[in-house]
Amino acid sequence: MAELRFVRLGFGPDRVEYTEAWEEQRRVHAARFADEIEDTCLLLEHPPVYTAGRRTADSERPLDGTPVVDVDRGGKITWHGPGQLVGYPIMKLPRPVDVVAHVRRLEDALILTAAEFGVETTRVEGRSGVWVLGDPVEQRPAPGGLKLDFDPRLADEEFDPRLNGPEYAPSNAGQRREDRKMAAIGIRVAKGVTMHGFALNVNPDSTWFDRIIPCGIRDAGVTSLSAELGREVTIDEVLPVVERHLAAVMAGATLAPREIERPAAAPAAEQEPAA
Secondary structure (H helix, E strand, C coil), X not given: CXXXXXXXXXXXXXXXXXXXXXXXXXXXXXXXHCCCCCCEEEEECCCCEEEECCCCCHHHCCCCCCCEEECCCCCCEEEECCCEEEEEEECECCCCCCHHHHHHHXXXXXXXXXXXXXXXXXXXXXXXXXXXXCCCHHHCCCHHHCCCCCCHHXXXXXXXXXXXXXHHCHHHHHHHCCCEEEEEEEEEEECCEEEEEEEEECCCCHHHHHHCCHHHXXXXXXXXXXXXXXXXXXXXXXXXXXXXXXXXXXXXXXXXCCCCCCCCCCCCCCCCCCC
């Protein structure tokens, strides 16, 4: 496929407000649909903001009424902000669109990026994004020093980790040695062209995630490159690495329409021989 063009919209003191970036996505999307530009990936940082995808439940939003921007992407609620590298690949895909294949390519590029910094990440079945796997359940420390035979986040429908202190905070998943997400992915495809994309945690203040149920997942948490490495990693360090791996993954992709399984035709009725 054609080479992917990168546009760096703003970082640090030039961070881009979410609604401003969303409007720019729409403009680039329209231009890509009309074949006025090539495939383009917008890269940026946002000021702190919560965004909610179409499947977000009311029970997953901030309890204190913090404003949330409802968006037209897939997935659930997440946070964007300083220390997080956000990418919006706006690409034309063949129809019928294979959304899963597009998500897998984004995951591949981010897994390769993390590996270059010395962090092993992977996919988790049924959960999009890029993950650092935790220890087996039986080897994890019990929250609060208590030995429990069950995880209340899974067994009690009324249990809310946002009301139960640091023992259950998503930002402390690494201390609990649980699975933790390093990069979130949520996309939308309109007229065969992708929008939205990924958010890679480089060195954010992860406690922002403690005010929500990140991605609607109660039994795992969040992490960052800096948290996993135990040293400060900067957006400036990660940016060219992400660009290189995204470009390589997309350049090596063989785009193909999603295969549609059609029911086999019923066998023709046997004809009776003429009398």
